[in-house]
Amino acid sequence: MLNQQHQPEHIMLPHDDIDPEIIRRISDAADQLFNEGGHNAVPSVDAVRRRARANMNHASLVMRTWRQQLQAQPGPAEELMPESLRHVGNQLILNIWREAKKTANTHLASTKAAWEEERGELEEFRRQLSTAFDAQSRELKEAQAALATLRKESDERTTACSALEQRTIEAETAHIGSERVLRQAQEEILELRKLLVATQAAQERIGQQLQEQLRAQVAAAEGHLAEQKRTAEQLGQLRQEAGELRARVAQSTPPLPKPQKKTSRKPNGKPPSTQASPAPPQGE
Structure with missing residues (x-):
């Protein structure tokens, strides 16, 4: 049985690879859990590891030494042979030897029981250690799965960002091309x-x-029309003057004798045609 009044001291392991600060945290966590449990049960390695926020290897090594120190606690003081028995005779010595043998056997039985208890506790410690390692292995697998999921999500987001950047570049290129076309159209306009x-x-x-x-x-x-009008007026005046001149000429000229007309017949029996003399030309 564990001593309910025992308080383990801080442990300093002879391991150079463990930081003393880590050892102190693990020891303090074990002490706290041991006190919280009423000194009835040794805290598990996994609980100490979680409380101290240490890895499993450091927690198992420190807890092993912590258990050893807990088992090495001083027990009840054994009764020593009274001083008055030192000078007793052989019978008393024999009785003392029997009593000593009995006491030794009792102590051996107690030691054997303590050893059995320590072996049971070590077996429980091994089982707890195995359980803690299994729990840590599951946590590690879960963490790895979560990390893989996060990496997958990160890759998907990276791919989406790359596609978005590509679409942005294409949109900017199209916008630049549209601006160029618009600028050319404006220049053409x-x-x-x-x-x-x-x-x-x-x-x-x-x-x-x-x-x-x-x-x-x-x-x-x-x-030209005015000139034609003037020419027409002049022409009218000339015609009027020519008429007047013909009238005066006709008045001043005596009548000529008429020539005798001879009737002759042609062989066909028709009288010849009378050809009139042409009229005198009129001056304009």
């Missing part, structure tokens, strides 16, 4: 506007030239 303005200016110039030519032609036609 400006050129067309300039060409339209130039065409309108040319049309205005041609229209002005046509209007000027039309005005000149109208003016020339009006002048």
